[in-house]
Amino acid sequence: MPRNNNSDDDEVYQPPTNTSGPADTSPRQTRAIREAAMLRAGFVNNNMSEEDYQFMLSLMPLGFHSDPTKFPKLFQITSQDYQSTSPLEDREVYEIRDYLVKYTDFDLRVPTLATRIRRANADYLSDGISRLMSPFGEHYYAFTCLVCHSWYRPDSEECNQYTCYAPFRDQLAEWAKDHIAIRMTPDRGYGAFMKPGRDVEQDEIIGIYYGMICKHDSEHVPNSAYVYEMDDHIGEYPYNIDAGMYGNWTRFINHHCRPNVACSPETIGGIRVLAFKALRPIEEGHEIYVNYGRSYFDKFKMQCRCNLYPIAHKAEGHADTATNKPRTRALPVLPLDQKRELPLDSDSDSPLSSPPSTPERPVTPDPGRPDPGRPDPFRPSPLRPGATSRSGPRHRRTRGKLATYSPASLSKVSSGIRKRQRIDRQASRSYVSGVQEALEQQELIEIVGDAGYSSDSTLSSPTDTDEEMEDILGYSLGNLGNKPKVHAEPYRAGGQALPDVDQVLREAAPVEAEDYQVEKVMDSTLMGDEVKYLVKWEGWPQRRHWTWEPFEHFYSDGAKAAVRTFHAQQPRKPKDSRVEA
Numbered sequence: 001m002p003r004n005n006n007s008d009d010d011e012v013y014q015p016p017t018n019t020s021g022p023a024d025t026s027p028r029q030t031r032a033i034r035e036a037a038m039l040r041a042g043f044v045n046n047n048m049s050e051e052d053y054q055f056m057l058s059l060m061p062l063g064f065h066s067d068p069t070k071f072p073k074l075f076q077i078t079s080q081d082y083q084s085t086s087p088l089e090d091r092e093v094y095e096i097r098d099y100l101v102k103y104t105d106f107d108l109r110v111p112t113l114a115t116r117i118r119r120a121n122a123d124y125l126s127d128g129i130s131r132l133m134s135p136f137g138e139h140y141y142a143f144t145c146l147v148c149h150s151w152y153r154p155d156s157e158e159c160n161q162y163t164c165y166a167p168f169r170d171q172l173a174e175w176a177k178d179h180i181a182i183r184m185t186p187d188r189g190y191g192a193f194m195k196p197g198r199d200v201e202q203d204e205i206i207g208i209y210y211g212m213i214c215k216h217d218s219e220h221v222p223n224s225a226y227v228y229e230m231d232d233h234i235g236e237y238p239y240n241i242d243a244g245m246y247g248n249w250t251r252f253i254n255h256h257c258r259p260n261v262a263c264s265p266e267t268i269g270g271i272r273v274l275a276f277k278a279l280r281p282i283e284e285g286h287e288i289y290v291n292y293g294r295s296y297f298d299k300f301k302m303q304c305r306c307n308l309y310p311i312a313h314k315a316e317g318h319a320d321t322a323t324n325k326p327r328t329r330a331l332p333v334l335p336l337d338q339k340r341e342l343p344l345d346s347d348s349d350s351p352l353s354s355p356p357s358t359p360e361r362p363v364t365p366d367p368g369r370p371d372p373g374r375p376d377p378f379r380p381s382p383l384r385p386g387a388t389s390r391s392g393p394r395h396r397r398t399r400g401k402l403a404t405y406s407p408a409s410l411s412k413v414s415s416g417i418r419k420r421q422r423i424d425r426q427a428s429r430s431y432v433s434g435v436q437e438a439l440e441q442q443e444l445i446e447i448v449g450d451a452g453y454s455s456d457s458t459l460s461s462p463t464d465t466d467e468e469m470e471d472i473l474g475y476s477l478g479n480l481g482n483k484p485k486v487h488a489e490p491y492r493a494g495g496q497a498l499p500d501v502d503q504v505l506r507e508a509a510p511v512e513a514e515d516y517q518v519e520k521v522m523d524s525t526l527m528g529d530e531v532k533y534l535v536k537w538e539g540w541p542q543r544r545h546w547t548w549e550p551f552e553h554f555y556s557d558g559a560k561a562a563v564r565t566f567h568a569q570q571p572r573k574p575k576d577s578r579v580e581a
């Protein structure tokens, strides 16, 4: 993320004052307290260098959950892994993530494993560019408050239950759990939305950007789409916050040219944080947007997709200056995987006209970061047919009913779409302009900042039931990645009736043969109760392009044969019961 452009005020959170702080502690005592807390949290072992110790320490106030009774397995794994330098396998990441999702009290948490942080840390240190620093500066330590068990810095006000940062942070986390839903958007990956029945007042602080603290060097800005360039210093150092590998729900806040939140460094309970504050009231169902700033899109050579919404742009005066018309066409309403890939237009300046294989995010290898080509377990799988990390039937919600797609048919449709050169472009264009026309005529597209999803009767009432909650979230948090309960909630603005996606795709994109062929099945593993196969795709020799697929994605005879061959060679590996002998 970018430097934020919208905030000029530097408001300080003013908690109620209270004079009853903890008993005075000497430096020796505080050091002992700190060490006890670190030990309790499982972050310390005897081999840890002072530098690593400081690094781990620096993570604590940033939200790294530290209750070993809740996360024994995580701590076991991280401490084991701490001893080795090998990265975790995807399977292990999934296991741990599932575990965390199941047992953490904050289900929107995006956990990052200490091992990965540790690796990144080593790389950061070695590249000498963007070194991790303690958020309190190099000479500061954090201490646990004896009263509220939170962390505070010694040169700030004395910690007590009211002025320390942790209660505020915890309240905010609770608030987010209750108010924020992470859902798939049609064209920007995941986004953060207000849950039904929940809204925000102007000027409310709604979240704090968590991530790794890294030094900001104007010439060597870390190449992550999740780096928030802070306009702030720790001591003399400017620094950034990188939520690429570690963060909370705020890492899902997308950009909009007309944002409804601003982000600025604030001092809360003596701690500098990057806080998101509402610029205006945000109503239920609306997506939360911040302005990343022009430089973000320039840097990543991306095009801001706000201009895909013509009416919004008219309203905002963003229309093409030469023609006074929107530069691109309306976004068709399609389920998530197809939306990104449908070749809509051959206009050269249309973001959707870029080849579908173009990665959405810039792919510049950086030794200090996870390979951008590697599937991010917290994002949908790469744009490759069949390469979804989710399995089982998908649903889309039309007014009042659910339509079901089989993953195989989705894969096929997706394959067809990706073969741009063979697609009937004319049909595709006429579909797009048809949708656009219909939407424009009916004025169904609202200002994008106020869109997201509509609050009609199918979605508006707050609910506690799992099923409805999953509807709202767009996916099952409890089953992220490997259970078949996922469905895509199509984008809806103004509650318009959705086109029949199957029909549209049939008309616009005749399904071709699969264009990604399975070259070899490399491995299998049990993810939850489902067997997944690691697929090496023909023409994609590098490990980072291989993906884990459930058996139902192997719909061609050749692909199924590859699975059988794998099992013949690896009889002891987990096997899907549908694989014939």
Ligand SMILES: C[S@@+](CC[C@H](N)C(=O)[O-])C[C@H]1O[C@@H](n2cnc3c(N)ncnc32)[C@H](O)[C@@H]1O
Pocket (backbone or CB within 6 Å): 001, 187, 188, 189, 190, 191, 225, 226, 251, 252, 253, 254, 255, 256, 302, 303, 304, 305, 306, 360, 361, 379
């Ligand atoms: C900080 S992340 C936001 C969360 C992201 N959507 C996800 O699923 O993880 C920033 C990325 O979201 C996408 N994005 C957000 N807003 C966008 C916009 N207005 N236009 C194009 N891409 C956008 C881009 O891929 C960008 O690199």
